[in-house]
Amino acid sequence: MIRIRSSTTRLLRWYWVVTLLIGEIFLYYWHVQSCRWPTSAQKGGVEPARVAIVADPQIVDHYSYNQTGVLLRVVEFFTDIYIKKSYIFLQMLREPDTVIFLGDLMDGAREWNDSDWHEEYDRYKALFRNRSPGSMKVYDMAGNHDIGIGNTVVDSALERFHKYVGPTNQVLHIADHEVILLDTLTLESDLGRVNRSSRDLVERLAAAPASSPRLLFTHVPMWRPAETYCGPLRQASTKYLKNRRGYQFRDQLFQNTTEYLLESIAPTAVFSGDDHDTCTIQHPTHRGKAATEYTIGAFGWASGVPIASYGLMTLYPGDNSTGRAPEFYVTNCYLPYQLGIYKVYIASFVLSLLVVVAVCYWETRGLRQWWHSKQGSDAEYMPVRLPPPTSLDRHPRHWGMHGLVRKVGITMRDVAVVALPTYIACLAVYYIV
Numbered sequence: 001m002i003r004i005r006s007s008t009t010r011l012l013r014w015y016w017v018v019t020l021l022i023g024e025i026f027l028y029y030w031h032v033q034s035c036r037w038p039t040s041a042q043k044g045g046v047e048p049a050r051v052a053i054v055a056d057p058q059i060v061d062h063y064s065y066n067q068t069g070v071l072l073r074v075v076e077f078f079t080d081i082y083i084k085k086s087y088i089f090l091q092m093l094r095e096p097d098t099v100i101f102l103g104d105l106m107d108g109a110r111e112w113n114d115s116d117w118h119e120e121y122d123r124y125k126a127l128f129r130n131r132s133p134g135s136m137k138v139y140d141m142a143g144n145h146d147i148g149i150g151n152t153v154v155d156s157a158l159e160r161f162h163k164y165v166g167p168t169n170q171v172l173h174i175a176d177h178e179v180i181l182l183d184t185l186t187l188e189s190d191l192g193r194v195n196r197s198s199r200d201l202v203e204r205l206a207a208a209p210a211s212s213p214r215l216l217f218t219h220v221p222m223w224r225p226a227e228t229y230c231g232p233l234r235q236a237s238t239k240y241l242k243n244r245r246g247y248q249f250r251d252q253l254f255q256n257t258t259e260y261l262l263e264s265i266a267p268t269a270v271f272s273g274d275d276h277d278t279c280t281i282q283h284p285t286h287r288g289k290a291a292t293e294y295t296i297g298a299f300g301w302a303s304g305v306p307i308a309s310y311g312l313m314t315l316y317p318g319d320n321s322t323g324r325a326p327e328f329y330v331t332n333c334y335l336p337y338q339l340g341i342y343k344v345y346i347a348s349f350v351l352s353l354l355v356v357v358a359v360c361y362w363e364t365r366g367l368r369q370w371w372h373s374k375q376g377s378d379a380e381y382m383p384v385r386l387p388p389p390t391s392l393d394r395h396p397r398h399w400g401m402h403g404l405v406r407k408v409g410i411t412m413r414d415v416a417v418v419a420l421p422t423y424i425a426c427l428a429v430y431y432i433v
Contacts, residue, residue, distance in 0.1 A: 005407070008359045009414045012352050016419035019348055024085075024426035027336040032089040035333035037314045046316055049175035052096040053311035055273030055296040056104040056303060057083060058145060059124055063108025064302075079302045084127050084430050086299065086308070086335050091131050094312065098174065099136065100181070101128075102273030102296060103143025103219035105165075110148050110157040110248070117160060141181050142168045143219045143274065148248050150188040158186065158194070169201045175315035176212050176326040180205065180265065184218040188257055206264035212318075213326050216267035220250065220274050221295050222283060223258040230279035230295075233332055235305050241279050241295070251275065258283070267291050269328070271311070276303045278332055294330055301338035308335040352415060353408075360407040 037050055058064075060079045062072060090096070106120050130138055142161050147168075148154045161168060168183035180201075187198035205214075227240045243252045251274070252258075261267075262285050270283070270293040279295035297309035310333050318326045 005359050005363055005411060008355060009411055012355065012415045013418040016348070016352075016415065017422050019344070020419065020422050020426055023341045023344065024423070025429075027341065028085050028089050029093070031334060031336050032086070032093045035312065035331065037094065037312055038329035038331045039314060040316055040327060040329060046319055048317075049098065049315045050094070050096050051098045051100060051174065051179075051313045051315065052090060052094065053100050053102065053271060053296050053313060054087075054299050055102040055310070056143065056276055056298040057101070057124070057128070057300055058104045058107045058143075058298065058303060059083065059120070059127065059300070060302055061106065061108050061120055063111055075302075079300055080123070080127055081427055081430065082301050082308075082335075082338050083299060087128055088131075088430060088433065090310070091136070095132070096136060096312075098172075099138045100179075100217060100271075101138070101140045102217065102271065103141040103185075104145040104274065105140060105143065107145055109146045110144075110154045114160065118164075121164065139170065139172070139181060140165050141217060141219055142183060142185060144185055144249050147185060149185045149220070149250060151190055152248055153186055153189055153191075153194050155194070167197075169197050171201070171205075173212075176317040177315050177328060178210065178212055178214045179217065180214060180267070181217045182261075182265075184220055184253055184257065184261075188254060202261065202264050210266055213268040213328070214265055215328065216261065216265055216270045216291075218253070218261075218270065218272050220253050221272040221279065222261070222270060222293055223252045223255040224281055224283070224293075228281050230277075230281065233278040233280065235297075235307060236277050241275055262291060263287075269294065269330075271296065273298075276305045278309060294332075297332070299335070301335070306339070307337050309333060310335070353412065356408050356411045356415075357404075360404055360411060364404050364407065 037048075039048075060076050062068060065072075065075065105124055109117060109120065112120065128138075130136055142158075142165075147157045147161055158168070168181075168186065170181040172179040172181070182201065183198045186194045187202070189195045221241055223243070224241065226243065230239055230241060241251060244250070253261075262283055266285070266287060266289075268289075268291060270291055272293060272295045275295050276298035277295070278297045279293075281293050282290040283293055284290050294311065296311045297307075298305055299308055299310055301308050311330060312333055313328055313330045315328045316326060318324060
């Protein structure tokens with residue numbers, strides 16, 4: 001019977017090793033590997049540019065849940081490791097040429113003093129370390145959590161972002177496309193010192209007719225009629241983007257801002273974040289051409305949406321020899337369901353405990369029956385009953401509840417001495433590579 005408990009221990013050890021390897025490594029690999037760059041079969045040997053789009057990493061901090069001390073560190077660790085793993089596999093398996101972050105890099109950045117901000121920004125850079133600086137370019141846009149929005153933009157936060165992160169307005173030329181990173185947060189401010197850069201950029205674009213397709217990137221999604229359907233990929237039960245406003249946030253740009261941008265810039269497509277969920281809609285324009293807006297879901301698992309996501313975009317340059325115009329293709333990709341992984345771990349622990357209790361109970365019950373049968377047979381030949389042996393496996397008091405609990409504890413410990421180091425090793429590897 002002891003042999004059965006030993007076999008159970010070995011079986012559970014293997015089960016936990018396999019489960020942890022799947023939950024901490026394989027699922028991340030599989031999700032990123034299975035979502036490939038969208039392609040065009042008609043482009044032949046034309047080399048495209050590949051752009052990964054990451055929205056709202058919004059790394060957790062004291063501002064997120066008003067937590068401090070050990071609890072905050074625990075929450076930060078488990079949200080950080082998810083982001084770190086996902087971004088490592090994104091770089092390793094997809095090898096993007098460019099990564100564009102759609103803002104809200106950190107959760108409470110606009111509220112921090114310089115010392116706290118630098119500490120958190122160092123943490124952000126460690127999570128999103130560029131592993132191929134020679135071949136991959138990274139552009140960080142500002143979000144309302146980074147600098148504020150509209151007339152409540154925090155001047156010091158905006159200046160700090162410009163100084164240490166980069167410009168909030170940029171125009172990139174990628175594969176015969178104009179990629180416009182527009183700071184619509186400051187654009188909607190009434191203060192000239194705040195909105196000047198954004199409005200100047202829009203005016204320059206409006207004055208110069210587009211010679212190539214324009215792709216507009218904005219942190220906050222554009223206005224749309226109430227309850228406009230977001231498409232089947234949206235995870236929330238509400239299948240449209242709400243239009244709420246509050247302290248330092250709004251769900252959509254103002255209607256007049258949206259119409260102004262669509263007419264002035266005439267984008268072929270718009271990319272936005274902020275909502276944390278996926279949404280794809282069509283914006284009609286006075287020019288008769290619709291502009292598709294892709295709202296990209298949040299990259300973290302603690303963002304209020306069950307499954308984190310990101311976007312992949314392939315841009316093909318024009319081909320003068322065939323007369324083909326530049327084209328782009330977009331796909332939405334999903335990351336592992338982290339809460340589901342933790343639920344599997346909890347269920348596995350409960351199942352392991354039940355199996356161990358059953359095996360130990362069966363073992364204890366069998367020993368008790370053996371002892372009583374031995375006592376009965378000895379009574380036929382022994383006129384005087386001697387006290388039973390005092391070893392652990394032969395003493396009756398160890399066959400009751402105390403003995404059962406002790407055996408269960410020892411067996412679970414023997415499983416944990418393999419499972420726990422495996423889990424630690426799975427996490428540690430992401431800080432080594």
